[in-house]
Amino acid sequence: MFKKFLSLLLAVMMVVSVMAVGVVTSNAATTDGFTPESSKIYFDVDGTGWTMGAKDKIAFYMAGGDFDTEANPTKPLAWGASKLIGTATANESGIFEIDPVAKLGYQFTPGVQYKIIFAQIIAPRNWGAQTCSLFFTTDCFGHVAYSDGTEMENDVDSTKKTKTVYWRDIDPEENGPVLAITSIGNVVGSCVEQGKTKYSLFVEFLSEAKVDFQNKTCYENAHKYKCEIDPSSAGYKSEQKLIDDIGAGLGLTKDDIKAAFEEDAVKTYFETAGISCAWSYDDSVLPAGSTPHTHTPGEAVRENEVPATCKAEGSYDEVVYCTECGEEISRETKTIDKLAHTPGEAVRENEVPATCKAEGSYDEVVYCTECNEELSRETKTIDKLAHTPGEAVRENEVPATCKAEGSYDEVVYCTECGDEISRTPKTIDKLAHTPGEPEQDMMAGYPATCTEDGLKVMVTRCTECGEELDRQDVTIKAEGHKLNFVPEVPATNIKDGMKAHYECENCDKLFADADGAEEVTAESLVIPAQFVRGDVNNDGVFDATDVTTLQRVLVEIEVPVYNELVADVTGDGEIDAVDVTLMQRVLAEMITWKDWDAKHQQPV
Structure with a gap:
């Protein structure tokens, strides 16, 4: 369960943003008796409203900027890394610190904007609540980040909330909560990312599937949430209001909005995604204003x-x-295109006269009258002179039988030169067959099933040559299901059960009722086990970490999570080293759970 919870946190914590702010009022704890060091980053937890135990800590997760680039090959630690956990300062129990260069080996480029998230670590290492994503540069080192306690919408997963954070004594417009459009179309945050503008953020929202730690579509996702839900619900917005509200949140004019929709990237994305927007310039409540210049193409x-x-x-x-x-x-x-040639009259070249025994030929050639280029050359045939046909004679005669037709060649020769003028194959009709009694073709047809008729094929053959003369289809009526009741097998903590059902002894199909009216699948009848067998650390999978966890439990070493219900993998009622050995053998594929159960006949 801990592992699943952590992966869910990772999906929503990677990119967060907060509501736009005006004047920031600090309610952070004082730093009397505490001098920040210029190499460290600090976080004051007191304003968050989080309940912090004596052993609880704060994690400092950093990302973005020029990390993992050719200019700065530094690779940030993954979310959940233990090195990210900071320590409390000497005289301020509510303030935590970390030296990212000395402790984490990070390198930062002056002037480059990075992101940081502060997360509550509940002892020993359970990741809890988190703040929004906050921009920072090297100018923020030696400064204290704090929260005013406000809960803000997470722009990646709008069902989640984060705590708003700022830097003490630093303008939030320069390094503050990340300005973003959330996954359901709300504007949050105050600080625009380096190299971007509020206008470019809106263009990205309309034209891109944002890939910032997690795949999330932009406009399409917000459109489906705001515009396609029940119009009577509280979250409903028309496309007009959705776009106007985003424009107002970003401080854009309706001319800016119009210009954004005319960007090539936006039009291409909408066409590719198969979506459209009914926003109207004339119906917009946003103020008018200058738009970025777009070219007006003239005539080519x-x-x-x-x-x-x-x-x-x-x-x-x-x-x-x-x-x-x-x-x-x-x-x-x-x-x-090249100009057309002017063809002249066709002329004959290379003529070969025809004879009674062979065709003649010539080339029909056309030349351009302007440049004399040969435009076409086609070889033409001159028909042979006509033969004088004699009487037709029969050759190569094959008599007909009841199995095959007969044949002969009807041949005509020229009386002048003796050449064969024509040869025509002729057919002699086959003799009549003698039909026998119909017999079943055992290689054709198909048997009846429980619910569908079958088919047998009756064939009549010639008694003389055995040739098939006739073929008739005869229907075999369906017999119906023969159902047997299979009682329910209850599930246990670690073994699936099976719901009660009926099984046909002829076709093996499964049904929920005795009449065979409702067919079901074997998968739909499964009653899931409560837990995964051997998953003693309760992370949803059985692997080597579960063996280590049980070994630690058996020698009374404290572990973060321990599910005693699945530890007795042998099923002998005892949790001991035998269970550890069996878990190791199963992982090594020396035996399976099924083989063990069959051999020891233990209920599991």
Whole structure:
């Protein structure tokens, strides 16, 4: 359970943001008697409202910026790493500190903006509540981060809440809570990421599937949540209001919104995703204002034209300029087809006269009257002179039988030269068959099932040659299901059970009722076991960590999680070294749970 909980936390904690803020009022604890060190980052937990035990700690998770790049190969530690846990300062029980360079080996580039999340670690190492994602640079070292206690919406998973955090004595517009549009279309945070603007954030929201620690679509996800839910529900928003509210949260005008929808990236994304937006400029309640300049393409003009001739293609550049600023928008080289040739009269060349024994031929050639280029050359055939046909004669005769037709060649020869003029294959009809009694074809048809009719095929053959003369389909009526009751097998802590059901002894199909009206699957009848067998650390899987956990329990060493209900894997009623040995043998594939149970006949 702990492992599943931790993975869920990771999915929602990686990228977080907070509501936009105006004037920040600090209610953080005083630092009297405490001098921050310029190499460390500090967090004051007192304003969060979290209940902190004497052994509880704070984790400092850092990411983003230029980490894991060619300029800065530093790889941040994964969420949940023990090194991320800070320590309490000497005189301030509510303030925790960490030296990310000395303790974690991190390298930071001055002026580059990174992100940090502060998470509550409940002793010994259970990750609890967290703050929003907060921007920081090296200028924030030696400063204290604190929370005003406000709960804010998580922009990755809007069902989650985080605590708002700021830097003491640092402008939140420069290094503050990350400005973002949440997964359901709310604007949160105060600080724009380096290299971005509020306008570019809105364009990204419309045009991208944001990949920032976790795959989450942007506009499409918010659209489905806000616009496609029940209109009577509290969370419903029309597309018009959804876009206007986001624009207002970012401080954009309706001209900015219009310009964003006309960006190529936005139009391409909407077309690819198969979505649309019904936002209207005229219906918008946002103020009007200047929009980023977009080119207005004029009529295409021709430049650098090379005329075509009848021997070669021509070319030109098709250029489009902006009618407002005159800037060249596009330039494409176009081809002009060669001019058509002017064909002259066809002439004969290379003529070979025909005879009575062979065809003649000639080349029919066409030349261009302008450039004299040969346009076409086609070999034509001159028919042979006609033969004088004689009387047809029979050759190669094969008599007909009851199994096969007969045949002969009907041949005509020329009386002048003796050449064969024609040879036509002729057919002699087969003799009539003698039909016998119908017999069943054992290789055809199919038997009846419980619910469907079967089929047998009756074949009549010739008694002389055995050839099939006729084939008839005969229906075999279905017999119906023969159901047997199978009683319920209850599930145990670590072994699946099976619901009561009926099984057909003919077709092996499973049914929920005695009449066979409701067919079910074996999977739907499974009664799941309470736990995974051998999963003593209760993380949902059985592996070597469970062996280690049970070994520690047996020697009375404290472990974070221990599920006693699944530790007795041998089923002998005792939890001891025999259970450890069996777990090791199963992991080594020396034996399976099924083989052990069959051999020892223990209920599990």
